[in-house]
Amino acid sequence: MGFLRARVPNSQEVDDLYQETLLALHRARRTYKPPRPVEPWLFAIASHVVARHMRRQRMRMAREVLSDALPEAPMRDGGQARVELAQVLDRLSPIHREAIELLKLEGLSTEAAAARAGTTPGALRVRAHRAYKVLRQLLAT
Amino acid sequence: MTTPPTPERLVARLLSEAEPVRPFWSPDTRLAIWLVLEALMLGFAVKFGLRQDLGDHLRHPLFVLELGMLVSGGALAARVALRAAVPGLTISGREMMWPVVLLSAAALLMSLDTTTTAGSTARFIASGAQCFGCIVGFAAMPWIALWVALRRGAPLDGGVAGTYAGAAAFLFAAAAIRIACPIDSSAHLLTWHGLPIAVGAALSALAGASWLERWSEP
Numbered sequence: 001m002g003f004l005r006a007r008v009p010n011s012q013e014v015d016d017l018y019q020e021t022l023l024a025l026h027r028a029r030r031t032y033k034p035p036r037p038v039e040p041w042l043f044a045i046a047s048h049v050v051a052r053h054m055r056r057q058r059m060r061m062a063r064e065v066l067s068d069a070l071p072e073a074p075m076r077d078g079g080q081a082r083v084e085l086a087q088v089l090d091r092l093s094p095i096h097r098e099a100i101e102l103l104k105l106e107g108l109s110t111e112a113a114a115a116r117a118g119t120t121p122g123a124l125r126v127r128a129h130r131a132y133k134v135l136r137q138l139l140a141t
Numbered sequence: 142m143t144t145p146p147t148p149e150r151l152v153a154r155l156l157s158e159a160e161p162v163r164p165f166w167s168p169d170t171r172l173a174i175w176l177v178l179e180a181l182m183l184g185f186a187v188k189f190g191l192r193q194d195l196g197d198h199l200r201h202p203l204f205v206l207e208l209g210m211l212v213s214g215g216a217l218a219a220r221v222a223l224r225a226a227v228p229g230l231t232i233s234g235r236e237m238m239w240p241v242v243l244l245s246a247a248a249l250l251m252s253l254d255t256t257t258t259a260g261s262t263a264r265f266i267a268s269g270a271q272c273f274g275c276i277v278g279f280a281a282m283p284w285i286a287l288w289v290a291l292r293r294g295a296p297l298d299g300g301v302a303g304t305y306a307g308a309a310a311f312l313f314a315a316a317a318i319r320i321a322c323p324i325d326s327s328a329h330l331l332t333w334h335g336l337p338i339a340v341g342a343a344l345s346a347l348a349g350a351s352w353l354e355r356w357s358e359p
Contacts, residue, residue, distance in 0.1 A: 019151050024357040026155045028295035030162040031227045041229035048228070048297040048357060 003043060007050050010119045012095055021049045061122060088138045096131035103128055168223035168230070171290055175219055179283055179313045183212075183320065186279070190321030207250040208316050214243030215312030222287055222305035226294025226353075237301075240308055244338060247315075251330035269333035272322050276314045276337045284310035284345065296353045303349015304342050311341035 004014045004021070024045050032041050089097055095117075102113035103124075114124040165171075187195065198204045218240035224230045287306040296302040315334050322334070 020357075022151055022155065024295075026159070027356050028228060029159075030293075031165050031295045032229075033164050033167070036229070040231075044228035044297060045295070045357070048354075052354070052357065 186317035211316035219309035279314035299353030300350035307345020
């Protein structure tokens with residue numbers, strides 16, 4: 001876990017990568033031969049999982065068009081709209097909700113919000129972009 | 142909504158589903174088995190080749206040196222590929238460089254051959270296409286055998302494993318066809334014996350980058 005934490009700043013991603021590493025170790029278990037030390041084998045696989053994750057993240061960020069605009073919610077009476085928005089926000093995943101709260105409700109800059117969320121500005125923008133997409137779908141239904 | 146699996150739950154599930162596995166044979170053992178297959182291929186080329194003057198050529202040091210470089214380059218490339226499928230085994234830059242050096246030296250020896258074959262372009266292409274097809278045919282089975290061995294392992298860099306697997310199979314195939322083919326002109330050798338090695342390695346690299354790392358997909 002410490003190996004992953006040292007390479008990936010986001011704690012949520014570290015949890016995911018930890019589980020991916022466990023799965024990869026399980027699948028590659030026949031390639032380990034007992035007299036050999038286990039650490040080089042284990043850390044080689046963990047490094048591979050991290051490198052693959054980084055590569056995919058870079059590709060995803062290059063492909064996605066990031067948007068800073070919140071989807072427009074249909075404006076009904078103020079109280080009702082606010083209750084609806086709160087309900088919809090509750091249905092977002094914690095990291096997506098956090099991105100919207102920091103950027104739009106608290107009005108922080110991307111850099112400040114990223115620092116608060118313990119991630120990079122780029123990763124935070126990706127989270128916010130995904131959150132907007134989910135919000136749009138939820139508000140449309 | 143289902144709760145996401147925690148690492149502890151995941152470990153418990155993997156342990157409950159785990160079945161005993163037979164550890165892999167070492168890369169060198171698997172290399173030895175693969176080399177037996179390649180020796181059979183070379184034997185087949187000697188037995189059924191079209192070259193009538195093979196005995197005379199085997200007394201020619203440059204011919205033997207060229208064959209030796211192709212064969213040893215292939216063996217070293219296969220070794221790199223098989224080691225690349227075992228996480229934690231380090232492959233030095235020198236180990237990776239040797240097959241390239243041997244291939245380059247073999248290509249240099251091919252280019253030194255001053256024999257010229259008179260004939261039309263159509264004849265050059267027809268005889269060359271035959272050699273090209275034979276090299277692909279000779280490389281196919283050893284490449285598949287190496288590919289299966291790599292897929293059963295856990296290559297960390299599919300592109301590298303694929304490149305060296307392709308290079309190994311095509312270097313041996315080029316050696317087999319050098320034994321069997323009666324044409325010694327440098328243009329023929331470089332174009333139709335040397336080029337397929339580069340093409341085969343490049344295609345195998347692409348295939349490796351796409352498919353050999355899938356074992357680690359979540």
